Amino acid sequence: MTQATLNEPDVLVVRYGEIALKGGNRKKYENALARMIRRALKPIGMAKVSVVHGRIYVYPEERAMRMAKRTAEVFGVKTVSPAWAVEASLDSIVAGAKPLVDDLVARMTHASPITFRVRAKRADKRFPITSIELERAVADAVLPGPELVKVDLKDAEFELGIEVRGKENYVFLERLRGPGGLPVGTSGRGLCLLSGGIDSPVAAWLGMRRGLFMGFVSFHSFPYLGEGSKRKVADLARAVAHYQGKAQLYVVPFAEVQEAIRDNAPERYRTVLYRRMMGRIASALCRKYDYGVLLTGENLGQVASQTMQNMGLIANAADHLILRPLITFDKEEVIDIARRIGTFDLSIRPEPDCCTVFQPASPVIHGNPSDCADAESNLDLRGLVDRAVSNTEVHLVDPEE
Numbered sequence: 292m293t294q295a296t297l298n299e300p301d302v303l304v305v306r307y308g309e310i311a312l313k314g315g316n317r318k319k320y321e322n323a324l325a326r327m328i329r330r331a332l333k334p335i336g337m338a339k340v341s342v343v344h345g346r347i348y349v350y351p352e353e354r355a356m357r358m359a360k361r362t363a364e365v366f367g368v369k370t371v372s373p374a375w376a377v378e379a380s381l382d383s384i385v386a387g388a389k390p391l392v393d394d395l396v397a398r399m400t401h402a403s404p405i406t407f408r409v410r411a412k413r414a415d416k417r418f419p420i421t422s423i424e425l426e427r428a429v430a431d432a433v434l435p436g437p438e439l440v441k442v443d444l445k446d447a448e449f450e451l452g453i454e455v456r457g458k459e460n461y462v463f464l465e466r467l468r469g470p471g472g473l474p475v476g477t478s479g480r481g482l483c484l485l486s487g488g489i490d491s492p493v494a495a496w497l498g499m500r501r502g503l504f505m506g507f508v509s510f511h512s513f514p515y516l517g518e519g520s521k522r523k524v525a526d527l528a529r530a531v532a533h534y535q536g537k538a539q540l541y542v543v544p545f546a547e548v549q550e551a552i553r554d555n556a557p558e559r560y561r562t563v564l565y566r567r568m569m570g571r572i573a574s575a576l577c578r579k580y581d582y583g584v585l586l587t588g589e590n591l592g593q594v595a596s597q598t599m600q601n602m603g604l605i606a607n608a609a610d611h612l613i614l615r616p617l618i619t620f621d622k623e624e625v626i627d628i629a630r631r632i633g634t635f636d637l638s639i640r641p642e643p644d645c646c647t648v649f650q651p652a653s654p655v656i657h658g659n660p661s662d663c664a665d666a667e668s669n670l671d672l673r674g675l676v677d678r679a680v681s682n683t684e685v686h687l688v689d690p691e692e
């Protein structure tokens with residue numbers, strides 16, 4: 292079989308799930324989604340993006356396949372189909388569909404036939420034959436013999452889509468899966484505690500997927516730790532910001548807090564107290580920079596500070612709701628996502644985390660509120676928080692850089 296290379300698609304059909312259900316807010320969500328798609332495509336090239344009857348159509352002027360893949364990363368998107376424009380006639384539909392099927396068959400690698408169906412939708416009921424007749428006619432015209440392709444109406448591996456809408460009609464074969472969720476910003480603003488580990492970038496991505504516009508806060512122990520840890524966190528923040536656009540990164544100097552805890556609190560409570568201070572400082576940053584919720588990469592039972600007792604003590608110190616998207620995940624599940632979103636390789640770059648500074652030999656595992664309050668009683672909490680906040684560096688992270 293000779294293989295002609297496919298032309299670039301004419302239009303990208305973008306389907307969204309959940310946001311279509313949002314009743315009165317639907318317009319707002321659709322517009323937010325269209326805006327996020329425009330933002331994502333801008334660095335790639337020119338494209339017109341329009342919302343029509345519960346779908347978004349993207350008309351790329353260039354690099355359409357590249358744009359299809361990028362669109363499939365945008366939160367709120369369920370699927371994306373690169374589609375080819377045809378006329379509302381059987382001949383034109385067949386002419387448009389044939390190269391798609393030929394290309395698919397040419398790429399077939401396994402010996403057994405693939406299963407296939409044709410599915411037609413007619414929004415324009417003036418079309419002279421029914422959808423089922425159209426499906427049969429197109430299948431007859433475009434499919435090679437049953438040794439290569441078997442029709443299976445129930446459970447086909449591949450589906451050729453035909454949409455006859457009147458003015459615009461098209462055919463498509465692929466449905467690229469999007470991440471689902473809600474468009475970034477529609478749930479408000481979140482501040483994610485970002486360490487250099489594997490978990491917190493994934494937590495940030497999951498929070499964005501639920502519609503949060505994310506900022507990042509990272510605690511650093513200079514001079515005990517060098518610029519390397521800081522660069523690592525900036526790289527991670529940039530990698531996650533790919534999914535939303537520019538973001539703020541707040542780098543908090545944490546050494547003074549850690550020294551105060553080392554000098555004035557029992558050793559075994561150090562880690563819990565570090566975390567409580569992180570919560571207080573993060574809450575203060577929320578107030579100063581207008582974030583409504585905190586996020587962490589905490590995960591039940593993973594390390595000593597993540598027992599239910601210690602997490603409870605940590606949560607009590609912050610004034611804001613703390614979301615923990617990974618709380619019940621297994622590590623492998625987190626790693627899978629980290630690989631998919633492109634943060635894993637950055638996260639495994641070896642750099643020390645601030646919590647390793649003055650790390651206790653045997654940290655408390657099941658802390659309790661009264662011991663914790665005693666442990667903290669000699670600290671100038673207010674002064675430490677105020678100084679940390681006023682010495683915080685604010686960086687703008689630009690994913691396009």
Ligand code: ATP
Pocket residue numbers: 483484485486487488489490491492508509510511586587588589590593594596597644645646
């Ligand atoms: P991660 O892989 O995200 O580092 P972890 O499993 O190593 O998480 P911990 O180190 O106990 O767990 O941290 C739990 C959470 O606390 C992190 O996911 C992050 O949200 C927050 N955190 C820890 N250290 C820092 C830090 N230096 N700066 C900002 N946030 C931090």
Ligand code: MG
Pocket residue numbers: 486487488644
């Ligand atoms: Mg960590």
